[in-house]
Amino acid sequence: MFRIVLNRAISAAILIVIASVFSFMIIAAFPGNVAGLIAEMRGGFVSQEVVDAVAEEFRLNDPLALRYLHWLGDVLQGNLGVSLRTGENVSTAMAQRLEPTIVLVLGGSVVTLLMGVMMGFAGAMRPNGSIDQLIRVIAVFNVSLPKFFLAAMLIYIFGVQLQILPTFGFRGPLSWILPCIAVGAVPGALLSRLIRVALEEAMSRPYVITAKSKGFGRRHILFQDALPNIVPVFLTTFGMNIAFVTQSSLIIEPIFSWNGIGAYFVEAARFRDLPVLQSCLLMFSILFILVNLAVDLIVMLADPLQRRARGA
Amino acid sequence: MIWLRKTFHIVGWPTLLLVSSFAFIAIFGSVISPYDPTMQNLSHSMQSFSGDHWLGADNLGRDTLSRLIAGAQTTLLGVVTVLLLAGTVGMMLGTLAGYFGGWLDEIVMRFCDFGFSVPSLFVALAFVGVFGPSYGNMILALSIAWVPIYARLTRGVVAAAASQAYIESLRVLGASPARIIFRHLVPVALGQVLVYASADAGLLALAIANLSFLGLGVQPPQAEWGQMLVSAMPYIQEAPRLVILPGIALTLLVIGFNLLGERIALAKNPRAMSRRKLTLRRAIFKKELEA
Numbered sequence: 001m002f003r004i005v006l007n008r009a010i011s012a013a014i015l016i017v018i019a020s021v022f023s024f025m026i027i028a029a030f031p032g033n034v035a036g037l038i039a040e041m042r043g044g045f046v047s048q049e050v051v052d053a054v055a056e057e058f059r060l061n062d063p064l065a066l067r068y069l070h071w072l073g074d075v076l077q078g079n080l081g082v083s084l085r086t087g088e089n090v091s092t093a094m095a096q097r098l099e100p101t102i103v104l105v106l107g108g109s110v111v112t113l114l115m116g117v118m119m120g121f122a123g124a125m126r127p128n129g130s131i132d133q134l135i136r137v138i139a140v141f142n143v144s145l146p147k148f149f150l151a152a153m154l155i156y157i158f159g160v161q162l163q164i165l166p167t168f169g170f171r172g173p174l175s176w177i178l179p180c181i182a183v184g185a186v187p188g189a190l191l192s193r194l195i196r197v198a199l200e201e202a203m204s205r206p207y208v209i210t211a212k213s214k215g216f217g218r219r220h221i222l223f224q225d226a227l228p229n230i231v232p233v234f235l236t237t238f239g240m241n242i243a244f245v246t247q248s249s250l251i252i253e254p255i256f257s258w259n260g261i262g263a264y265f266v267e268a269a270r271f272r273d274l275p276v277l278q279s280c281l282l283m284f285s286i287l288f289i290l291v292n293l294a295v296d297l298i299v300m301l302a303d304p305l306q307r308r309a310r311g312a
Numbered sequence: 313m314i315w316l317r318k319t320f321h322i323v324g325w326p327t328l329l330l331v332s333s334f335a336f337i338a339i340f341g342s343v344i345s346p347y348d349p350t351m352q353n354l355s356h357s358m359q360s361f362s363g364d365h366w367l368g369a370d371n372l373g374r375d376t377l378s379r380l381i382a383g384a385q386t387t388l389l390g391v392v393t394v395l396l397l398a399g400t401v402g403m404m405l406g407t408l409a410g411y412f413g414g415w416l417d418e419i420v421m422r423f424c425d426f427g428f429s430v431p432s433l434f435v436a437l438a439f440v441g442v443f444g445p446s447y448g449n450m451i452l453a454l455s456i457a458w459v460p461i462y463a464r465l466t467r468g469v470v471a472a473a474a475s476q477a478y479i480e481s482l483r484v485l486g487a488s489p490a491r492i493i494f495r496h497l498v499p500v501a502l503g504q505v506l507v508y509a510s511a512d513a514g515l516l517a518l519a520i521a522n523l524s525f526l527g528l529g530v531q532p533p534q535a536e537w538g539q540m541l542v543s544a545m546p547y548i549q550e551a552p553r554l555v556i557l558p559g560i561a562l563t564l565l566v567i568g569f570n571l572l573g574e575r576i577a578l579a580k581n582p583r584a585m586s587r588r589k590l591t592l593r594r595a596i597f598k599k600e601l602e603a
Contacts, residue, residue, distance in 0.1 A: 011425075018426045026442050144566040146518055148525045149559030152541060152548065160549050247431040251522055255545075265434075266526050269441030277441040285430045292429055 005297060012293040019285035020075070023278045024068050035060050037272070041084045075282070081275035083268075090279045093264065100170045100260035101249055104183055107176055108245040111184025113238070116191025123192070124199040124222060135192060142189030147248050151182040151255045170258045179256045183248040187241040198233040202226035232303040239295030243288055322579040323572060330568035337381055338388040347375035349382035350533040358551055370540075370554055371547055380561055382535035387565065390451055390520045395509050397455035402462025403505055407493055409463070410470030420463060427460025433519055440528045450529035454519055458512075465508055466501045473500050511573030514566040521562050537562045 027034065035055035039046045054060075059067050074081065080090035119139070123132040158178060159167035166175040202208070203226055211221045249262030261280065268276035320328065337344070346366070353373035360368050367376040409420040427435065432454075439453035473479060474497065482492050521538030523529035530536035532543065537558035544554035 014422070015425055015429055018422055019430070022423075022426060023438075026438055140570075141563075141567070144514060144563055144570050146521055146525075146538070146559065146562050146566070148522065148538065148541065149555075149563065152545065152555050152559065156548055156552055156555065160552075243431050247433050250433065250437065251525065254526065265437060266528070269437050269528055270445060270526075272441060272444060274442070277438055281430075281434065281438045284434050285426070288431070289429050 004300065008293060008296055012289050015289045016286055019289065020072060020282060021068070023282040023285065024071055026278055026281065027274050028064055028067075034058070034274070038084055038274075041272075075279075080279040083273055083276050085268075085271050085273045085276075090276055093276075094261060094279065094283065097259055097261050097264050100253065100258040101246075101262060103170075103176055104179055104249050104252065104258070104260060104262075105242065105245050107180030108183030108187075108248065109238075109242060111180050112188040112191055112241050112245065115184065115188030116195055119189070119192035120195025120199065121222065123196045124203070124226075125218065127200060132196075135196075139189040139193045142186050143193075145186060147182060147186060147251050148255060150185060151178070151252055154178045154182055155255075168257050170256075170260075175256075179252050179258065182252050182255075183245050186248075187244040190244075191237055191241060194237045195230065195234060198230040199226050202229045205229070232299050235295060235299050235302060239291060239299075242291050246284070246287070323575045327568060327571040327575060330564065331572050334384055334388065334565050334568060338384045341381045341385045345375075345378040345381045347378040349374065349378040349535045351375075358547070360551075360553070367557060368551070368553055370544065370551075376554065376557060379535040379540060380537070380557060383537040383540060383558060383561065384565070386447070386530055386534065386536045387517055387520055387562075390447075390454075391513050391516045393451050394454045394458060394516055394520075395513065397451070398458035399462050399505055399509055401455070402459045402464075403466045403498065403501060405459065406463040406466025406468075407470050407497055407501060410467040411474050411489065411493055411497060413471075417467070421467065424460040424464045424467075427457070428464070432457040432461075433522065436519065436523065437526075437528070440523060445528040445531065447530045447534065450520065450523050454516065454523075458516070461508070461512070462505055465504060469501045469504050470497045473497055507573075507577050510576045511570075514569035514573065517562065517566050517569060 035051045035058070036046065038058065039050045039054045059070060062070070078091055080094070082088070083090055083093065086093075119135045123135045126132060155167045155178065158165040165178055167178060169175060199222065203221070207225055208221055211225050216224070246262075249260060250266055251262075252258075253260040253263035254266055261283070264276065265280040265284070267273070268280060351374060353369070356365065356369045356373040357371055358369065359365055359373070362368070365375050365377065367380065369375055370379070405420050409417040436450075436453045436457035439456055440450055443449035443453060479492060479496060482496065520529060521536070521541075523538070524536045525538035525542045527539075527542070530539050532539065540558040541555055544551070544558075548555050
């Protein structure tokens with residue numbers, strides 16, 4: 001068991017190293033004259049001397065490997081560089097913008113979970129009943145629904161027509177509702193389908209026949225026997241949903257004018273703010289790799305079959 | 313006409329109708345569109361549904377129907393280009409990695425691992441940021457972000473085929489690697505790649521719309537649904553149709569692509585797979601490939 005955990009941790013560490021190389025290479029792969037661009041973004045008159053000074057400052061003339069090690073050293077010390085556009089320190093800027101993103105990811109996960117579990121079980125109670133059919137249609141529709149369109153419709157219905165919920169800014173729990181729904185609804189629909197399918201599969205197993213022959217009702221069997229058996233599938237998909245939800249923050253944060261890290265990333269892409277771009281990519285990559293690792297380990301702990309199959 | 317009936321049978325008429333009507337609109341867009349999609353006519357600004365403008369006009373008096381048609385062209389062209397680029401490069405990398413193995417395999421697969429652990433939209437966003445926002449750069453960035461999926465898929469198929477007896481025999485008979493790869497391995501992989509690509513098209517259409525919505529893809533005045541939607545947001549109170557119409561168009565296209573992909577995958581997998589099982593399969597596809 002310990003060896004598997006160690007193996008997974010090592011491969012996650014390798015992935016993080018690759019992520020750092022990848023994030024670093026983004027500047028190295030930049031087409032054209034990086035020093036000239038940086039000098040231009042800083043404003044003022046751009047002469048050859050200025051460009052040279054910038055190249056010197058950002059160590060653009062050093063060999064690639066040396067630059068990478070230098071950058072890595074800085075990152076390990078928590079120094080992500082300075083934004084080209086605003087001149088603020090990227091680490092502090094990111095720390096300031098952490099709160100909305102955390103609220104969005106957690107809130108979105110709660111919506112996903114509520115929707116997925118409720119719709120999944122409601123459908124499984126009466127397979128192919130009218131509720132099940134309805135939920136299936138909603139799920140298929142939701143999976144194809146663009147997130148920004150959903151967000152725009154939520155703004156229109158609750159903000160413009162009914163005027164009961166704030167649609168602008170990160171101001172207290174009431175303003176969290178719409179963004180969290182916009183983020184959680186699509187993965188929630190997906191999760192409900194998966195729970196529904198996994199439950200149906202679990203319900204065709206022999207232990208269910210045994211339970212039925214003992215005279216237990218469908219509800220009892222669903223919750224007592226089928227539910228524990230879908231936990232691994234559920235955890236895997238829920239882990240993936242965290243990735244979905246975080247990805248949505250890129251789109252949902254700008255719509256609702258939240259100053260989160262997703263919006264920061266988009267802003268950096270819009271203004272070619274290379275240090276910010278690089279730091280955001282690195283941080284998000286590390287987050288995803290760690291979430292994947294955690295989900296894998298938790299699933300292994302939760303699923304005795306998998307533990308045995310991997311030879312622990 | 314047998315192939316037509318076969319397609320009809322596999323895909324089913326509602327899906328076929330949906331997808332082919334989008335394809336028709338995109339191909340013959342410039343002929344059927346009533347106005348020039350970029351032509352401004354301020355006297356018709358914010359006009360609602362009317363005989364002149366069937367679906368109304370936007371704040372600059374541009375015809376919404378024409379812009380929706382132009383948006384279909386932009387989106388479908390983008391989807392096809394990205395699938396071709398990412399599919400070709402991914403298949404090349406995957407075939408080389410799967411056939412030759414060794415350090416090449418190791419390097420390609422490590423980068424694929426990274427591509428799999430980070431959602432493609434993040435990678436695409438970073439590349440758009442580096443290249444600068446434009447339609448062409450967005451296509452390029454999406455293609456780069458989508459390569460790992462196809463490389464990994466091809467590599468799996470090729471590695472499995474390469475260890476089979478008929479490939480061994482070819483090698484013994486003295487067939488060159490190029491001949492084995494192009495005559496025997498690529499065709500096997502191509503089938504799988506096409507099936508996956510048909511399921512992927514919907515996701516790509518969404519990605520294109522997402523990036524354009526963020527102002528990082530298609531730039532005005534070129535019409536694209538995501539970009540139309542975002543520029544209509546300030547007028548959502550007085551003219552919600554400007555937001556709703558492009559959203560509905562995009563949703564319909566994605567539904568069409570998703571259904572198409574599902575049906576094709578169903579038909580290609582003879583081992584009876586129910587529609588629901590397939591949904592499950594597709595959702596944990598990434599996990600499966602990793603295993």
